[in-house]
Amino acid sequence: MPNKKALGILALAGVEPYQEKANEEYMSAEQLKHFKLILEAWRTQLREEVDRTVTHMKDEAANFPDPVDRAAQEEEFSLELRTRDRERKLIKKIEKTLQLIEEDDFGFCNSCGIEIGIRRLEARPTADLCIECKTLAEIKERQLAG
Numbered sequence: 042m043p044n045k046k047a048l049g050i051l052a053l054a055g056v057e058p059y060q061e062k063a064n065e066e067y068m069s070a071e072q073l074k075h076f077k078l079i080l081e082a083w084r085t086q087l088r089e090e091v092d093r094t095v096t097h098m099k100d101e102a103a104n105f106p107d108p109v110d111r112a113a114q115e116e117e118f119s120l121e122l123r124t125r126d127r128e129r130k131l132i133k134k135i136e137k138t139l140q141l142i143e144e145d146d147f148g149f150c151n152s153c154g155i156e157i158g159i160r161r162l163e164a165r166p167t168a169d170l171c172i173e174c175k176t177l178a179e180i181k182e183r184q185l186a187g
Contacts, residue, residue, distance in 0.1 A: 051163060054082035059159050067156050068148040077142050079166050084135045087128045094125050134167045150174055 051058060059075050098118055105111040141147040148157050150171040157171050170178065 049164075050079055050083055050166065053086055054079040058163060061159065068145075072159065073142050073145075073147065076147065076162060076166055077139065079163070080135050080139050080142075083166070084132055084139075087132050087135075090128060091125055094121050097121070131167075138167045138169075152178075 056075065056078060059072060061072075065072075098121065101114070103114065105114060138147065148162060149155065150157055151169045152174040153171060155171050157168055161168055161172060168175070
């Protein structure tokens, strides 16, 4: 086996890309376990980030006499809070996806019902559309925005 490094979310969970076995059923118990491990590791990492931000903001909070320093600190805190808000929404999406795994309803497109695919789900474990439906949704979104 070549010395391939797992990247991103797989590395975070400490797993290698899933190797399907011959005649293995899509979303078998092993595959579901693989994705559950990835999602739980990702959720844990995001929760730790939230905790670090709270601690950081408490430690860094200072009442600067200089308005420029105060404004810079407020801008930094605002950016951190926006990032945490996005992460909070992602945690909710991860929890929704974990619920789908528990209900044995994970890995299939919400729009057309076909298999999303192992590699796509490893790249984006919270995906709920196959690549074709996602592409169509993005085209429609651009047309409505334009």
